[in-house]
Amino acid sequence: MSSKTKSKSNISAKQRVQDHTDAKPPQPTKEITTTTTTTTTTTNTNTNITNTITSVNSSSTVKSISTAAAAAGRTLGCCGALLVIGTYHSVMAGLVFRRDRLALLFSIKHHDGCINTIAVGDKYIASAGTDERVFLFTNKNHQSHLTPAERAKLRAAAVVNTNDGNDRSGVCMRVRPADLGSIAPPSEVRCLLLTTNGQQLLCGCTDGQLIVYRTRDWSVTLAIPLHEKCVNAIAVHPGNSQQNNNNNKNNNNNNNNNKNNKNKNNSSSGVLAVTVGSDRHVAVVDLARGRLLSKWRYNTHTNNTVNNNNNNNNNEKSEEEEEEKRTVKRMRLEVRDEPHAVHFSPSGCYFAILAHHSFTVYETATTRLLTFYQEA
Numbered sequence: 126m127s128s129k130t131k132s133k134s135n136i137s138a139k140q141r142v143q144d145h146t147d148a149k150p151p152q153p154t155k156e157i158t159t160t161t162t163t164t165t166t167t168t169n170t171n172t173n174i175t176n177t178i179t180s181v182n183s184s185s186t187v188k189s190i191s192t193a194a195a196a197a198g199r200t201l202g203c204c205g206a207l208l209v210i211g212t213y214h215s216v217m218a219g220l221v222f223r224r225d226r227l228a229l230l231f232s233i234k235h236h237d238g239c240i241n242t243i244a245v246g247d248k249y250i251a252s253a254g255t256d257e258r259v260f261l262f263t264n265k266n267h268q269s270h271l272t273p274a275e276r277a278k279l280r281a282a283a284v285v286n287t288n289d290g291n292d293r294s295g296v297c298m299r300v301r302p303a304d305l306g307s308i309a310p311p312s313e314v315r316c317l318l319l320t321t322n323g324q325q326l327l328c329g330c331t332d333g334q335l336i337v338y339r340t341r342d343w344s345v346t347l348a349i350p351l352h353e354k355c356v357n358a359i360a361v362h363p364g365n366s367q368q369n370n371n372n373n374k375n376n377n378n379n380n381n382n383n384k385n386n387k388n389k390n391n392s393s394s395g396v397l398a399v400t401v402g403s404d405r406h407v408a409v410v411d412l413a414r415g416r417l418l419s420k421w422r423y424n425t426h427t428n429n430t431v432n433n434n435n436n437n438n439n440n441e442k443s444e445e446e447e448e449e450k451r452t453v454k455r456m457r458l459e460v461r462d463e464p465h466a467v468h469f470s471p472s473g474c475y476f477a478i479l480a481h482h483s484f485t486v487y488e489t490a491t492t493r494l495l496t497f498y499q500e501a
Contacts, residue, residue: 235304246319313331314330351420360476
């Protein structure tokens, strides 16, 4: 009996070992929850990995584009760009963008109060403040003030070595403002503008006058009342300066042709000026003759008449809907819709007027309203 019991116990022990090896032990519920959490975290990490991969690819493409542009001789970004700002503490500061940061180039304090506006040109810088004075500055390192030897030295000193191995000319080395004194307009100046050729300085005053100074001797060449209130902004027609500049680049070998083209630039550009004022009027002035060409009120009536004409031609909307829209737009714009900026297109064929709740685009030749946008 003892041998049989031993054999049975051995067989049962072997079967238990086989069953234990073949069958998987049951897992507790805590471990199941941990496995589910680990799977979710792995999926999240996978999505993060894919996002990082796409960002790396995009950065590599940007690097390839930048290297290709550098090989082609183009400068990317605004390296060496000059930014002139005026503060409430009567300080005019010049900042230059160099090596991916803004650095202080100069700081001038002449005004007694807040600085309203600043005009920057190739040769001159002007600032106007609440003290009813306009301070004038010139660039010592302008091409007209230097000899050919000094220009070569300045060009060599203005080269900035960047990290990518390319050389970019730094504008910061070419700007050295020198004080020219100040002029006293009859009232406070709110907007300044230097013409493209640098021969005239336009001042928009709080009494509605447009005063034009000649930069050669800083004498007043034109003083014309345009608005009943303050002049908010001024824009000068660019003329054919871009076309003539392209002709000058192509005809560098012909000195006589270049002189003729420069004379054409000076005569064609800066003849027409557009001003907007706090009285909600737009004025177009001929600077050569000193005459007011046209003046109209910036309001919703002109906008709606043009809109009605377009809709009547297209037969898209009924008259009742147009009347409802007209009343709604008037109520929105009659309160505080004052034009505060005006800009010409690069070709000079169009100019846009920006207000607080709308902007309009006009044709320069006929001053006809082409399109407008109003805030919904």
